[in-house]
Amino acid sequence: MSQQVRGVIARGKGEPVSVETVVVPDPGPGEAVVAVQACGVCHTDLHYREGGINDEFPFLLGHEAAGVVESVGEGVTGVAPGDFVVLNWRAVCGQCRACVRGRPWYCFNTHNATQKMTLTDGTELSPALGIGAFAEKTLVHAGQCTKVDPAATPAVAGLLGCGVMAGLGAAINTGGVQRGDSVAVIGCGGVGGAAVMGARLAGASRIIAVDIDQRKLETALRLGATDTVDSSGTDPVAAIRELTGGFGADVVIDAVGRPETYQQAFYARDLAGTVVLVGVPTPEMRLELPLIDLFSRGGALKSSWYGDCLPTRDFPVLIDLYLQGRLDLAAFVSETIPLDDVEAAFGRMHRGEVLRSVVVF
Structure with missing residues (x-):
């Protein structure tokens, strides 16, 4: 049964974002629904809002996130409900020419969820980088979920989802x-x-x-x-x-x-x-x-590209280094904010006042 959650939507080029109701479907084959705990405010989200990536409005913004898997679809074996995960936009296919040559960090056919999240009137949303995590819950391909040590603070762990890992x-x-x-x-x-x-x-x-x-x-x-x-x-x-x-x-x-x-x-x-x-x-x-x-x-x-990372290889190691006190990922978190403050956070980021604002749910 689908769920309704709050999410940050960019409806048109250059328009201020709005917090609206998003319909999240149950996960289908190979998909997962993740309860988002934290999501960083990244320049890429601003590029989406400004039409600098494509014009497939409206966008569900947010992609630099960590949370807990709530449910999974048929055939998913890599993660299970209750797993603490960092979301990534490189869910490798394992079959393209890069993957079969043993270079999966260059995967040319990365996966996203097949189903679409929508607004309540049925309008399909384009999730930023196939994630759309400025929302209380989001639907992703299961391969976009990388399991890490749950002792990590979500606001810190999520930063590996984009900028810090890059x-x-x-x-x-x-x-x-x-x-x-x-x-x-x-x-x-x-x-x-x-x-x-x-x-x-x-x-x-x-x-x-x-x-x-x-x-x-x-x-x-x-x-x-x-x-x-x-x-x-x-x-x-x-x-x-x-x-x-x-x-x-x-x-x-x-x-x-x-x-x-x-x-x-x-x-x-x-x-x-x-x-x-x-x-x-x-x-x-x-x-x-x-x-x-x-x-x-x-x-x-x-x-x-994305720091040439392989999430399943790199995320757990970097989280372990953070937990050991050898990698100060927390230094990148300038502030934590509510979902309604994303538009203002774009301004602070653009003016260079913060390294990262992080939405915490």
Whole structure:
């Protein structure tokens, strides 16, 4: 029997969100209904509201969430009612060309729930990243539920569902940061801050945080940066080179995703170094680089999708590190808010006043 819950809806491009009644159907084959306990306010949700991802309005926003499985559909064996889970938007299929080659973190055919949640008048909702977790309950594919230790605080655990995992994974999985490496992170919001933390966790010897906002640079120091560069008044390429003996960093992570910051990352790396793009550019952006520089500098230019994570592999390990006191995920939670405060939280996020606002149910 379907249920009615409260959820945050974006009805049109640029319109303020509203809290409305959402109809959640019983789970079908391969699906699960999750009682959401916490959900982070992510830039991606704002992109949905602004029409920056697609125009399939109305959207049920929210995707960075943790909660408890309430019920499962036919054929579900990986999770059961009562399991504490982090929701993810990479439910790997196990059958595509990436999966069969043993690279499931690149899965090209990830699963979402087949059924649609709706408004009370029957209007179908598009759940953000196939999740839609700014709601008291949500319907997802069972593979989008990753079981973790229930001792973790939901407001913290849910952050692995998107931004924090993207940053940690950009450093550890995509960038392959090793002990003793030098790392520079350009853009130190939530994702960039997590990349700083990931570099520290991997054992980098020098971690250079670059931003134009002094508040974010101070936060980066708390998250593990050894040095900061205020690029509003300093050439970041020259500064990074000076801090690395004139060579450039072994790994440079662009957590902004603009042509200007990507060029900075490209020229701030050492010969044969690695550039990781984890900031998301917009479709109209273009990049121009001399081809000889691409050849002569060598190394690797990588894009990081969701931190190249495999949720079943990465989430439980990171939660265990958090519970052991070795990974301060709680540092990313700037505030907890009620569901009705999401629109105001978008404003605080856009102004750079918070790392993460988290809706707590």
